[in-house]
Amino acid sequence: MKQLTFIIMSMIILASCGGNSKSEFNYSVDKFADVEILRYQVHNFEQLSLNQKLLIYYLSEAALEGRDILYDQNHKNNLTIRRLLETVYQNYKGDRTSTDFIAFETYLKQVWMGNGIHHHYSEEKFEPAFSQDFLTNAINQVDISLLPLLADENIEQFKTRIFPVIFDANLYPKRLNQEDGADLILTSANNFYEGVTQKEVEAFYAKMVDPNNHTPVAYGLNSKIVKENGQLVEKTYKVGGMYDAAIQRIISWLEKAANIAENDNQKAVIQSLIEFYISGDLKQYDEYSIKWLQDTDSQVDFINGFTESYTDPLGMKATWEALVNFKDLDATKRTEIISRNAQWFEDNSPVDNRFKKDEVKGVSAKVITAAILAGDCYPSTPIGINLPNSNWIRKDYGSKSVTIENITDAYDKASQGSGFMEEFMWSDNEIAQAKEYGSLTNNLHTDLHECLGHGSGKLLPGVSPDALKAYGSPIEEARADLFGLYYMADKKMVDLGLLPDKDAYKAAYYQYIMNGLMTQLTRIQPGKNIEQAHMRNRQLIASWVFDKGTIDNVVELKKRDGKTFVVINDYQKLRDLFGELLAEIQRIKSTGDFEGAKYLIETYAVKVDQKIHTEVLSRYAELNIAPYKGFVNPVYSLVKDKSDNIIDVKVSYDENYIDQNLRYSRDYSVLPYYN
Ligand code: ZN
Numbered sequence: 001m002k003q004l005t006f007i008i009m010s011m012i013i014l015a016s017c018g019g020n021s022k023s024e025f026n027y028s029v030d031k032f033a034d035v036e037i038l039r040y041q042v043h044n045f046e047q048l049s050l051n052q053k054l055l056i057y058y059l060s061e062a063a064l065e066g067r068d069i070l071y072d073q074n075h076k077n078n079l080t081i082r083r084l085l086e087t088v089y090q091n092y093k094g095d096r097t098s099t100d101f102i103a104f105e106t107y108l109k110q111v112w113m114g115n116g117i118h119h120h121y122s123e124e125k126f127e128p129a130f131s132q133d134f135l136t137n138a139i140n141q142v143d144i145s146l147l148p149l150l151a152d153e154n155i156e157q158f159k160t161r162i163f164p165v166i167f168d169a170n171l172y173p174k175r176l177n178q179e180d181g182a183d184l185i186l187t188s189a190n191n192f193y194e195g196v197t198q199k200e201v202e203a204f205y206a207k208m209v210d211p212n213n214h215t216p217v218a219y220g221l222n223s224k225i226v227k228e229n230g231q232l233v234e235k236t237y238k239v240g241g242m243y244d245a246a247i248q249r250i251i252s253w254l255e256k257a258a259n260i261a262e263n264d265n266q267k268a269v270i271q272s273l274i275e276f277y278i279s280g281d282l283k284q285y286d287e288y289s290i291k292w293l294q295d296t297d298s299q300v301d302f303i304n305g306f307t308e309s310y311t312d313p314l315g316m317k318a319t320w321e322a323l324v325n326f327k328d329l330d331a332t333k334r335t336e337i338i339s340r341n342a343q344w345f346e347d348n349s350p351v352d353n354r355f356k357k358d359e360v361k362g363v364s365a366k367v368i369t370a371a372i373l374a375g376d377c378y379p380s381t382p383i384g385i386n387l388p389n390s391n392w393i394r395k396d397y398g399s400k401s402v403t404i405e406n407i408t409d410a411y412d413k414a415s416q417g418s419g420f421m422e423e424f425m426w427s428d429n430e431i432a433q434a435k436e437y438g439s440l441t442n443n444l445h446t447d448l449h450e451c452l453g454h455g456s457g458k459l460l461p462g463v464s465p466d467a468l469k470a471y472g473s474p475i476e477e478a479r480a481d482l483f484g485l486y487y488m489a490d491k492k493m494v495d496l497g498l499l500p501d502k503d504a505y506k507a508a509y510y511q512y513i514m515n516g517l518m519t520q521l522t523r524i525q526p527g528k529n530i531e532q533a534h535m536r537n538r539q540l541i542a543s544w545v546f547d548k549g550t551i552d553n554v555v556e557l558k559k560r561d562g563k564t565f566v567v568i569n570d571y572q573k574l575r576d577l578f579g580e581l582l583a584e585i586q587r588i589k590s591t592g593d594f595e596g597a598k599y600l601i602e603t604y605a606v607k608v609d610q611k612i613h614t615e616v617l618s619r620y621a622e623l624n625i626a627p628y629k630g631f632v633n634p635v636y637s638l639v640k641d642k643s644d645n646i647i648d649v650k651v652s653y654d655e656n657y658i659d660q661n662l663r664y665s666r667d668y669s670v671l672p673y674y675n
Pocket of ligand 1: 480
């Protein structure tokens with residue numbers, strides 16, 4: 001599971017950093033549509049050993065090789081369209097400053113940001129602001145052999161096939177559709193299923209699931225479902241199967257990495273992943289996951305594979321992602337304190353004892369420095385990750401949780417002086433609080449969310465982990481957030497030395513409610529509802545406590561000069577409400593109460609208050625801040641001596657967003673147009 005940043009937290013201005021910035025590092029790289037592209041710094045890379053640097057290099061190559069897999073998973077025409085756009089972009093001989101061309105460039109940048117033709121967050125298809133005529137003229141300038149045409153297709157047929165996918169807003173409007181009542185598979189444009197209905201798929205997997213199996217594999221995780229001769233069949237992502245060419249390249253880099261692993265455990269982890277890529281066997285995947293979570297000694301670590309299922313409306317199919325990182329030894333002391341006390345947190349949580357774990361196993365938590373982001377972690381990236389996702393593995397073996405601090409750091413640095421807090425916070429008091437404790441409580445909340453929240457609680461015997469269906473993701477995220485929020489205000493935080501002051505938590509509370517009730521709506525188009533799991537979870541929590549706290553006036557929306565502000569009147573009662581909701585959500589999860597989940601989500605998490613929304617959008621527009629952030633990666637290069645021995649790995653930060661994506665498409669693209 002991933003923790004995405006709540007944008008407000010990234011708007012924090014550290015008082016001491018204003019004015020004379022000590023570093024010359026240029027965090028902001030590009031800005032287009034609703035996106036700002038940032039750069040992150042790989043702190044202390046130079047201090048790693050040559051072997052560790054080389055390991056990062058090989059794992060980074062393995063990470064970048066999976067890029068096309070994600071494009072194809074997101075939508076079946078994505079690779080064709082990306083290749084078309086890039087070819088035109090590189091060969092266009094007309095006026096590159098014309099309105100049409102600029103709009104075309106923006107669209108291409110959006111496609112890179114979404115890893116396809118849909119928005120990475122809102123799931124909606126991008127609307128090109130250039131004309132069909134422009135694209136036709138541009139295509140006519142290009143050598144036809146460079147275009148992604150099918151074998152016996154001419155250019156007119158190609159256009160007839162592909163133009164509607166780009167220009168017709170009614171065709172494939174959403175990558176992921178979660179509208180209650182619709183056939184979620186037929187109405188979602190992602191490429192996990194083709195020619196099959198939701199009912200057929202549900203029946204297909206229902207037959208596989210054995211309710212008495214205590215160690216069920218993640219059915220369907222690594223395959224596409226199609227219909228052949230009237231029968232549903234899985235096309236598995238593996239060597240010799242779907243995505244073969246890319247997977248083979250990934251394996252070749254993983255083999256190099258295994259040879260120079262930091263220790264035998266890590267070597268076994270990498271080899272186990274290779275075996276999974278070869279067999280596609282989900283039992284093997286579980287074996288790999290267990291080995292992976294148990295490797296806590298290595299400093300260098302990675303994620304590489306079919307991991308998160310947010311894009312599948314049924315929550316089964318996983319998108320490909322990769323992250324290479326190394327432990328931040330100093331900052332990890334913080335998460336180690338949390339981990340060591342995991343049992344205390346479990347025992348003292350406000351949830352019903354029936355739903356608590358008797359023994360919290362191996363919650364390992366660390367703060368990491370990201371070295372490369374890829375697949376579904378690029379260009380948009382999480383700030384925390386907790387894996388594996390398998391419930392029985394988490395129960396029997398625990399999980400590994402990370403907070404990605406150099407990414408949070410880049411968010412903070414890039415947003416200095418945006419004016420956001422001044423616009424949306426009630427008074428100087430809240431602003432001062434945020435400046436002093438915002439960054440700290442933000443990181444701590446991520447730690448608590450990842451290494452305690454997701455790992456806490458248990459399902460009652462016989463309850464299926466998929467019982468909540470499409471409501472499962474936002475409910476799970478709400479559970480993890482609430483666990484963090486509840487404990488943030490606990491005296492234990494100060495006792496453990498995690499917070500310097502018993503009131504520091506107020507910074508996090510205020511920002512969470514303000515974000516959930518108001519400012520996260522900057523990410524929603526006028527008139528639209530909330531779709532994304534993390535956003536649903538935040539609105540659920542904020543509007544539930546707002547609603548339940550009405551009698552005691554715990555949280556208020558106050559007007560000043562025609563503008564709406566969040567005011568928190570009673571922080572202690574707010575904490576109690578967080579505890580109450582946590583108990584209810586844990587009950588829903590533990591008992592598999594689908595109706596309960598549906599009620600909470602549909603009542604509190606989906607619908608947007610139109611008046612507030614309009615107001616927030618117009619106030620936000622004045623600030624001119626991009627609501628979404630993406631990243632470019634650093635570039636790693638091998639340094640060799642005269643006899644061709646590798647003597648160092650250099651990291652550089654000068655590649656821009658366009659060059660990076662074009663290079664990736666040139667160097668890491670081996671899949672056919674259709675898979
Ligand atoms: Zn999470």
